[in-house]
Amino acid sequence: METEINSFIIYLHNVKKTSENTVLSYRRDLVKVKRYLEEQGIKDVRKITSTNLNSYILYLEKNKFSAATISRNIASLKAFYHYMYREGIVNTDAAEELHAPKIEKKMPEILSAQDVIKLLEQPVGDSPKEIRDKAMLELLYATGIRVSELTNLMVNDVNLQVGYILCRDGEKERVIPFGSEAKNALMRYLEKTRMDMISGGESEYLFVNCSGQPMSRQGFWKLLKYYAKKAGITADITPHTLRHCFAAHLVENGADLRSVQEMLGHSDISTTQIYANMNQNRIREVYARAHPRH
Known part of the structure; x- marks a missing residue:
């Protein structure tokens, strides 16, 4: 999965011209998914199923990660899988069925x-x-x-x-x-x-x-x-x-x-x-x- 993540990051830099902060955020999220899946014995992206990805989201929820953090992780996975599917690296988009939790938008702190x-x-x-x-x-x-x-x-x-x-x-x-x-x-x-x-x-x-x-x-x-x-x-x-x-x-x-x-x-x-x-x-x-x- 490391190779695919690196290719995706290069694509974000060179083709999408994504901002540095967004690229770092994607990488951080995907490395965490990679570690989790490797602990489950899954190292090949072609063997990752939608069930595996859903179990990762459940793991985040169980460990009390905020709705905003979970939504960001889902967005990272969706962007990653959209790239891999388009490039022919995977035959199916395992992230397609992932749904972000509803986030209650907090009003920002505004000083007078x-x-x-x-x-x-x-x-x-x-x-x-x-x-x-x-x-x-x-x-x-x-x-x-x-x-x-x-x-x-x-x-x-x-x-x-x-x-x-x-x-x-x-x-x-x-x-x-x-x-x-x-x-x-x-x-x-x-x-x-x-x-x-x-x-x-x-x-x-x-x-x-x-x-x-x-x-x-x-x-x-x-x-x-x-x-x-x-x-x-x-x-x-x-x-x-x-x-x-x-x-x-x-x-x-x-x-x-x-x-x-x-x-x-x-x-x-x-x-x-x-x-x-x-x-x-x-x-x-x-x-x-x-x-x-x-």
């Missing part, structure tokens, strides 16, 4: 505009770290990019004069504008601070840590938690929170969904629709509280 401003105003000092942190937080909220995209930005991806960044997700690119607050924070960071942090070395990455190495997702998560606590924000925020806030606040203030979809890099507008639904729910709540004859 006031709380976001409080968070962004926490790095106020003149230390290189605080100047960098301010630039990272401002840019993340200004553009709604993912933290992995933020940490992978190169200096050449930023156009300060016009006010936009070029963001890459696998082979796909999107251009996202940013406003004056993010521009000022970036200019302050780039003019002197970044070179001090690199301290004579070289790096193409926009954001670096105190050792001059590219900033990591974990490093950003730590600083986000630190500033959230400092701002007195009790909500359980994650690196994705500012992305959700960016989208929700844009929709709330009248931005059209297609534009928000494009900036977020969503392939399907139904993913973006959640922010419109949240806005409608909020309007209903305001109406119910305020209208004398509701």
Whole structure:
């Protein structure tokens, strides 16, 4: 099964131009299936039946994996088998009858505009770290990019004069504008601070840590938690929170969904629709509280 998984991964990279995060997720899921089946004495993909795959899904359910995790594993298996069947590696699609469990969609945690401003105003000092942190937080909220995209930005991806960044997700690119607050924070960071942090070395990455190495997702998560606590924000925020806030606040203030979809890099507008639904729910709540004859 190892050979077939490797071929599938190469196909995703070279033909489908799938994003790196999705490819890693597929590989991780398929390697787990492989291990499970090998423990059952099954090593040849041609001998795997739909019953074998169903038993794996039951194993995940029995071990209390979330519905979202199980659904992702099923999606990985379906994509893998669709590829193998099309390539003639297997004669039947053993994953065809797998059905994903229903997932209750949780509304993302959204901070109020006031709380976001409080968070962004926490790095106020003149230390290189605080100047960098301010630039990272401002840019993340200004553009709604993912933290992995933020940490992978190169200096050449930023156009300060016009006010936009070029963001890459696998082979796909999107251009996202940013406003004056993010521009000022970036200019302050780039003019002197970044070179001090690199301290004579070289790096193409926009954001670096105190050792001059590219900033990591974990490093950003730590600083986000630190500033959230400092701002007195009790909500359980994650690196994705500012992305959700960016989208929700844009929709709330009248931005059209297609534009928000494009900036977020969503392939399907139904993913973006959640922010419109949240806005409608909020309007209903305001109406119910305020209208004398509701």
